[in-house]
Amino acid sequence: MKSDTRQQILAASSKLFLEGGIHALSVRAIAKQAGLSTIGIYSHFNGKQGILDALYIEGFNNVTQVMKSVKEDSPKASVLEMCRQILDFSEHSAAHYKLIFGANMTEYTPSEDALQAAADGFITLTKVTSSLVEHHASLIEKQEIAMEIWALTHGYIGLNNHEISHHIDWGNWKERALKALATHIDALAAR
Amino acid sequence: MKSDTRQQILAASSKLFLEGGIHALSVRAIAKQAGLSTIGIYSHFNGKQGILDALYIEGFNNVTQVMKSVKEDSPKASVLEMCRQILDFSEHSAAHYKLIFGANMTEYTPSEDALQAAADGFITLTKVTSSLVEHHASLIEKQEIAMEIWALTHGYIGLNNHEISHHIDWGNWKERALKALATHIDALAAR
DNA sequence: TTGACAAATATAACAGTGTTATAGATTATA
DNA sequence: TATAATCTATAACACTGTTATATTTGTCAA
Missing domain, CATH: 1.10.357.10 (Tetracycline Repressor, domain 2)
Structure with missing residues (x-):
């Protein structure tokens, strides 16, 4: 498991969150912001x-x-x-x-x-x-x-x-x- | 416009709301509870x-x-x-x-x-x-x-x-x- | 009473949501 | 190097609110 991926997802999430609040945090928006697909959100985190x-x-x-x-x-x-x-x-x-x-x-x-x-x-x-x-x-x-x-x-x-x-x-x-x-x-x- | 429909939708909404809170209030759940389709929620109310x-x-x-x-x-x-x-x-x-x-x-x-x-x-x-x-x-x-x-x-x-x-x-x-x-x-x- | 039109409603379709399933790519190990 | 394990992309699913399209019902004038 690449810990870099986890960090990418977390950074993307934080950026979206700080800019648009909780409602900007769709899994697709996070994945797009991180340049990844959504699956990492489930394997590296417990989903949303x-x-x-x-x-x-x-x-x-x-x-x-x-x-x-x-x-x-x-x-x-x-x-x-x-x-x-x-x-x-x-x-x-x-x-x-x-x-x-x-x-x-x-x-x-x-x-x-x-x-x-x-x-x-x-x-x-x-x-x-x-x-x-x-x-x-x-x-x-x-x-x-x-x-x-x-x-x-x-x-x-x-x-x-x-x-x-x-x-x-x-x-x-x-x-x-x-x-x-x-x-x-x-x-x-x-x- | 049938005011009876409006009342049916409102009664269905209240029932679902009181039982399950705001998250029980999907337009499909309301329509089903009222025995109607969802369109009345848009014509009788301003949607959700x-x-x-x-x-x-x-x-x-x-x-x-x-x-x-x-x-x-x-x-x-x-x-x-x-x-x-x-x-x-x-x-x-x-x-x-x-x-x-x-x-x-x-x-x-x-x-x-x-x-x-x-x-x-x-x-x-x-x-x-x-x-x-x-x-x-x-x-x-x-x-x-x-x-x-x-x-x-x-x-x-x-x-x-x-x-x-x-x-x-x-x-x-x-x-x-x-x-x-x-x-x-x-x-x-x-x- | 009938036909045209308006209003109301059912159903389908759309774009979005979180999640899971399937397929493919990459990495690790013998 | 081949195989197994792990990671990731993509597709599919069931749900969401909303709009589009089709059908039904109601109203009114001739």
Whole structure:
């Protein structure tokens, strides 16, 4: 098996994906872009599923890396900066964002390996948000905080991506999201 | 044009949709379920688009109706009850929920009529959440509150629908969402 | 009532989708 | 070098939404 073929297919897939999103990823388009026939997509990947898994893993690895690189002076500042990075990611890597956070709206179901990448992402998020609570807080408490930050962050992204955001005063939505997050983080401290 | 045909097609579409979600809605499946050929889907509706629009409008009308029916003793109780209803809706009418809030993840783009139903839904949400602020607050301020409540509510639903929710302690997610919403509502009052 | 025309509907055909089957080419091994 | 194994191209399959063509049904005027 030529590992070069696998790489060619992956590169072609990435190019199409970044240019046209998930819907540009037909097996014929990938094969044409790679200068090959479609059969390699089945032998080197698990068909279309394997292509999407590879991109899903890439997407989560990217956002997880971004979360890990956050270094601010205070817990609150760190969490807010991480959320800002996620908000930015949802725009700069919209195709990846839609794939990794919108899969449940489509017929794609991530593989176990892909889900592991998602779980690692949530673990990273939990580590960063954990700084908002005391060190002896239980794992469940820490995950609860992470869920709240996750929900508010991705909720704002969901609203940004929904058509009704064009019908309301949506001017500087990221600053609004961060303000809401700051409000919520302060409230967590007082809870 | 027989309006009976239109109703047959709509009834068949609804049945398939409620049983199998959006992916059960091929034009051939709809036609077979209705005991007709596919052509009526194009003449009575605008093809597949028109079917999805009709279901989208129905979905938003349903959730908007639910929001309007909330009557509690206090602004906070009313908003929380409304959010509880939305959380329930996301489970009991999962197909509708995914269609109306997940459209941007798929290739379906709602028509202008469908978007009007979505906008009406947001207006209703804003009316209910407006009770959390003073009467003389500006429309922009009221929409900002509505956005925050929208984001936190749908953010939790998004987490519930994401595969990672199976990898964390997600026990009673609705109570957790409502607790986070209560925390946020209290913080809004103090802001 | 009949015939012409319009509207509605059935069926066929088209171009696209992911996947599998078959054929052919290339590589590895004895 | 010959054979077997592996890889890849191509064809075929069943499905998708849509349009084209054919047929049936309904309407209206003479």
